[in-house]
Structure formats: structure tokens, C-alpha cells
Amino acid sequence: MKIITQIGVLFGVCLGGVGISAVLPFPFPSSVSAMLLLFLLLLCRVIKPGQIDEIAGFLTKNMAILFLPAAVGIIESLDILRDSGIQILIICLVSTLLTFGVTATVVSLLMRLADRKERQDG
Amino acid sequence: MVNQLVSTPLFGIVLCVVTFWIGTRVNRWLRTPIANPLLIAILLCSAFLLAFRIPLEKFNIGGEIINMLVGPATAALALSIYHQRRVLGRYFLPIVAGSFAGAATSLTSVALLCRLFRLDEVILSSLLPKSVTTAIALEISTGRGGIGPVTILAVLITGVSGAVFSPLMIRLFRVKNPVAQGVAIGTCSHAVGTSKAIELGELQGAMSGIAIGVAGLMTVLITLLF
Numbered sequence: 155m156k157i158i159t160q161i162g163v164l165f166g167v168c169l170g171g172v173g174i175s176a177v178l179p180f181p182f183p184s185s186v187s188a189m190l191l192l193f194l195l196l197l198c199r200v201i202k203p204g205q206i207d208e209i210a211g212f213l214t215k216n217m218a219i220l221f222l223p224a225a226v227g228i229i230e231s232l233d234i235l236r237d238s239g240i241q242i243l244i245i246c247l248v249s250t251l252l253t254f255g256v257t258a259t260v261v262s263l264l265m266r267l268a269d270r271k272e273r274q275d276g
Numbered sequence: 277m278v279n280q281l282v283s284t285p286l287f288g289i290v291l292c293v294v295t296f297w298i299g300t301r302v303n304r305w306l307r308t309p310i311a312n313p314l315l316i317a318i319l320l321c322s323a324f325l326l327a328f329r330i331p332l333e334k335f336n337i338g339g340e341i342i343n344m345l346v347g348p349a350t351a352a353l354a355l356s357i358y359h360q361r362r363v364l365g366r367y368f369l370p371i372v373a374g375s376f377a378g379a380a381t382s383l384t385s386v387a388l389l390c391r392l393f394r395l396d397e398v399i400l401s402s403l404l405p406k407s408v409t410t411a412i413a414l415e416i417s418t419g420r421g422g423i424g425p426v427t428i429l430a431v432l433i434t435g436v437s438g439a440v441f442s443p444l445m446i447r448l449f450r451v452k453n454p455v456a457q458g459v460a461i462g463t464c465s466h467a468v469g470t471s472k473a474i475e476l477g478e479l480q481g482a483m484s485g486i487a488i489g490v491a492g493l494m495t496v497l498i499t500l501l502f
Contacts, residue, residue: 183411185411189350192352192355196358206352213348217467218314221428224414225432226318231425238395238399242430244389249434250437250464253464254449254460255449257377257463258460261459262452264370265453
């Protein structure tokens with residue numbers, strides 16, 4: 155019964171996320187609505203971690219296989235891979251390098267500023 | 277007989293589990309992030325369907341059932357972030373500002389490179405969200421008219437390259453701060469990169485995990501405007 159209750163709570167929050175995304179005036183992913191809703195409910199202690207931890211742990215640890223069915227749909231878009239596969243690969247690699255560099259630089263800079271401020275205050 | 281076999285949802289589910297199991301085995305055997313279990317499973321599943329001329333719609337009868345769990349799994353990330361709420365509170369500004377800058381860089385660089393290679397709008401929409409976790413990327417992509425499977429492949433390539441090259445990029449950009457290392461890995465290569473961040477250290481792993489959610493949210497917010 156425990157796992158059934160956990161599924162009920164998590165799926166219930168997800169349904170709430172679908173509802174929120176439906177009433178928002180702009181397109182917003184329902185799974186992200188559900189993620190924010192769940193985070194808020196946890197912070198407000200409406201939902202306790204123990205009420206969802208087993209199903210949440212199971213799903214997040216095994217997330218990769220959940221994308222397999224959607225990815226296999228690629229067999230209907232093989233022409234895109236043939237025509238633009240190399241370009242797509244280059245775009246992913248170059249963009250990853252840039253994203254890493256910018257993120258790391260911004261975080262390092264802000265951490266250094268925070269450290270300096272802490273030292274001045276202390 | 278064959279038609280009956282492939283017409284039950286069990287067919288798609290069993291094919292997914294078996295190919296993913298093989299993928300995990302091969303990954304453990306080769307011990308390199310390039311042999312990503314999901315990537316191997318996609319190849320095997322696709323090859324199986326093509327070789328035996330099984331229509332995708334038959335596979336999808338079972339596939340839909342697994343696919344349905346993607347939403348709850350994304351929502352469940354909230355629990356991981358909740359467990360890290362102290363670290364998130366402590367480094368709130370660097371995490372949020374870093375993820376925002378990273379998400380903006382990823383989106384801009386993809387848009388510019390797509391123009392450079394003269395790729396069409398459909399491919400641009402499919403590639404735009406490639407740095408965020410698959411569920412969020414899929415919703416952004418299909419919402420803008422992108423092709424879901426192309427998005428998943430781009431997300432995977434990005435994740436794998438982040439996991440493979442992050443130690444190299446840390447040296448290249450001389451990133452000494454563990455918080456910066458974690459946020460950068462999570463922002464550019466989501467969950468696949470996070471597996472590498474966990475190997476680098478506990479703080480890096482936690483930061484990378486938080487960055488998956490925060491960068492996903494930032495990407496959604498930025499794409500709302502464009």
C-alpha cells in the first residue's frame with residue numbers, strides 16, 4: 155500500500171502541474187510546473203519527503219530508460235541525421251564548450267566577490 | 277502470430293528493458309561515458325524495429341506506457357533539490373546567475389551556429405534546449421515545432437560530451453572552485469554530466485544536480501521571451 159500511496163501523491167502533484175500549465179497564459183512545460191509545485195509543497199511541509207521518497211528515488215535513478223521510447227522515434231527522421239548529422243554534432247560540442255566556460259567563469263567570479271565581502275565584514 | 281506478439285504493450289516494454297539492460301552491460305564492460313547505456317539502447321531498439329520491419333506504432337503501444345513516466349520523473353527532481361536546499365540557499369546567487377548565464381549562452385550559441393550552417397527552423401527548435409534535462413528539452417522543442425527524437429539525440433550527445441570532456445574543460449578554463457565546477461557541469465550537460473560531477477566530489481555532484489533543475493527553469497523562462 156505504501157508504494158501505491160506514494161504513486162498517488164506524486165501523480166497527483168503532476169496532475170496539478172498539468173492544471174497550472176493549462177491556466178497559465180503562456181506555454182509552460184507541465185512537468186516543470188509540477189516540479190515547482192512539488193518543491194513548494196515540500197518547503198511548506200504539506201508533503202513530507204517520506205511520502206514520496208521511494209517512488210521519486212526509483213524514477214530519478216532510472217530516468218535514462220524512460221526516454222528510450224521517445225528517442226526510438228528517430229527511425230522516422232533518419233533523413234535529418236543523414237543530411238545534417240555532422241552539423242548537429244559540431245553544434246552540440248561547440249555550444250557545450252562555450253556554455254561550460256561562461257557558467258564556470260560567472261560562478262567563480264561571484265564566489266570570489268562573496269568571499270572578499272565575507273572577509274571585509276569579518 | 278508475429279502480429280499478435282508485437283500488438284501487445286508488452287512487446288515495446290520488453291524490447292526497451294532488454295536493450296537498455298544490454299546497454300548498461302556494455303557500458304560497465306567498456307567503462308567509458310561514450311558507451312552511454314541509453315545511446316546503445318536507442319541503436320539496438322531502432323535496429324531491431326528496422327531489421328524486422330516492425331512499424332513504430334506497434335512499438336509505441338508499450339512505449340507510451342514508459343514514456344508516460346517522464347513527467348513524474350521530472351517532477352521528482354524537486355525532492356533531490358529539496359534535499360540540497362541548504363547548499364542552494366548558501367550559494368543562491370552564484371547558482372542562479374551562473375545557470376542563467378549558461379542557459380543564455382547555450383541558446384544563443386545554438387541559434388548562431390544553426391544560422392551559420394544554414395539549418396532550418398525545425399532543426400533549430402529541436403536543438404535549442406539541448407543543454408537541459410530531456411523531459412524539459414522535449415517540451416520546449418515540441419512546443420516550438422521541433423522534432424522530439426532529434427532533441428533527445430542532441431541532449432544525449434551534449435550530456436555525453438559534458439561527461440567526457442568536463443575534466444579537460446575544468447583544466448582549460450582553470451576552474452578551481454568546486455561550486456563553479458558543479459554548476460558548470462550541470463548547466464551544460466544535465467544529468468549525464470552530473471554522473472561525472474559526482475565522481476569529482478560531493479559538493480560538485482550536489483551543485484550539478486541543483487543546476488539541472490535551475491538551468492532547466494532558466495531555459496524555459498528565456499525561451500518564453502523569444
